[in-house]
Amino acid sequence: MAGSENRIVIVQTTVDDESKAYGLARGAVEARLSAGAHVDARMTAFYWWKGEVQHEREYRISFKTTEDRVEQLRQWVHADHPYEVPQWIVLPTAGASEAYLAWAQAETRGGA
Numbered sequence: 001m002a003g004s005e006n007r008i009v010i011v012q013t014t015v016d017d018e019s020k021a022y023g024l025a026r027g028a029v030e031a032r033l034s035a036g037a038h039v040d041a042r043m044t045a046f047y048w049w050k051g052e053v054q055h056e057r058e059y060r061i062s063f064k065t066t067e068d069r070v071e072q073l074r075q076w077v078h079a080d081h082p083y084e085v086p087q088w089i090v091l092p093t094a095g096a097s098e099a100y101l102a103w104a105q106a107e108t109r110g111g112a
């Protein structure tokens with residue numbers, strides 16, 4: 001069976017500032033912690049916080065990375081994340097092509 005470095009995962013977080021979203025997305029790719037990242041169009045989020053239902057306009061960032069890079073990515077994102085409790089969701093993937101897997105592995109390991 002393939003090692004965890006052979007599995008692609010999608011990791012998501014949200015922020016309420018567009019430039020911060022772009023910075024986190026680009027920075028994670030530049031740091032080779034993510035092979036690629038998407039910043040979704042602004043959306044409205046509803047959630048419980050400090051005993052009340054809140055709502056904010058947010059941007060979701062989806063990082064495409066390998067399973068073995070998730071912890072390093074989490075530490076890097078959380079070090080610069082503006083929220084007290086950042087959303088951090090790791091989604092498994094299925095059916096990724098061998099070519100896409102190879103690309104993600106190479107780009108999270110220095111383009112080798």
